[in-house]
Amino acid sequence: MSEALRLEFNVAGNNFISAGSASDEVKKTLKMLGIGAQFIRKVAIAMYEGEINMVIHAGGGRAIVDIFPEKIKIVLQDEGPGIPDIELAMKEGYSTATDNIRDLGFGAGMGLPNMKKYTDEFLIESEVGVGTTVTMVVNFI
Amino acid sequence: MKINELVKNLNASVVYCEDAEREVIGGYCGDFLSVVMGKAPADSGWFTIMNNQNVAAVASLTDVAVIILCEGVKPDDLLRSKAESVGLNLITTDLSVFDAVLKSGL
Numbered sequence A: 001m002s003e004a005l006r007l008e009f010n011v012a013g014n015n016f017i018s019a020g021s022a023s024d025e026v027k028k029t030l031k032m033l034g035i036g037a038q039f040i041r042k043v044a045i046a047m048y049e050g051e052i053n054m055v056i057h058a059g060g061g062r063a064i065v066d067i068f069p070e071k072i073k074i075v076l077q078d079e080g081p082g083i084p085d086i087e088l089a090m091k092e093g094y095s096t097a098t099d100n101i102r103d104l105g106f107g108a109g110m111g112l113p114n115m116k117k118y119t120d121e122f123l124i125e126s127e128v129g130v131g132t133t134v135t136m137v138v139n140f141i
Numbered sequence B: 001m002k003i004n005e006l007v008k009n010l011n012a013s014v015v016y017c018e019d020a021e022r023e024v025i026g027g028y029c030g031d032f033l034s035v036v037m038g039k040a041p042a043d044s045g046w047f048t049i050m051n052n053q054n055v056a057a058v059a060s061l062t063d064v065a066v067i068i069l070c071e072g073v074k075p076d077d078l079l080r081s082k083a084e085s086v087g088l089n090l091i092t093t094d095l096s097v098f099d100a101v102l103k104s105g106l
């Protein structure tokens, strides 16, 4: 495996104006590197969902992105409240979002299922009171 | 169908159009952003009544060809400016989502 290009971002909590800027940056970088549009779409959607989850549910967090010639690895880390029941959280339609979050168009409970759907590897680890880490890999082949 | 034909069919107002000649293939109706991200095909027309800046992010990520704001909904200032800066195609119509789809000819 050759050397990775690493990008790191701080994701601000509860800020819907800056939300999405990290995934936007990754999308631009992949485009510049000449990665195929169908892969960029998967990466951008999965990362945006994860970024938005940190913004809404965790008071912000960090994104560490490693780009290799053949794949991308995205790690999203937060020190939010954690997820008590991951299996439940992964269910389509399950959401704890409040009404004012729903008014913004979030809270369908489809974010985590989308992240799983659009990635080749998806791992979510969470501890209540400690935080959540999501690791995603998308292969460019 | 090209975006300018769609504008005609819907008697729509153009908020911002980066590329009126862009081809629109099919469509998707929805307001929950992650449902749209899971299901809207690239190059389709997205019919919605959601009008905040996150709509611009989702349209750009999913690479839909055009956002059609229905029911007389107008974009808020942030959505308008983001559509311009990202280079999206954003139109509005007074038609309901249902009627807009029927009249679109898509």
Ligand SMILES: Nc1ncnc2c1ncn2[C@@H]1O[C@H](COP(=O)(O)OP(=O)(O)OP(=O)(O)O)[C@@H](O)[C@H]1O
Binding pocket: A049, A053, A054, A056, A057, A058, A078, A080, A081, A082, A083, A089, A090, A094, A095, A096, A097, A105, A106, A107, A108, A109, A110, A111, A112, A113, A132, B034, B035
């Ligand atoms: N980083 C996180 N920290 C704490 N809780 C989380 C985190 N990510 C997800 N959750 C929990 O898992 C639930 C399901 O997440 P998911 O992204 O699928 O749906 P949502 O964010 O509620 O709505 P949508 O993503 O459709 O807008 C959330 O409602 C929340 O309770």
Ligand SMILES: [Mg+2]
Binding pocket: A049, A052, A053, A107, A110, A111, A112, B034
């Ligand atoms: Mg979510």
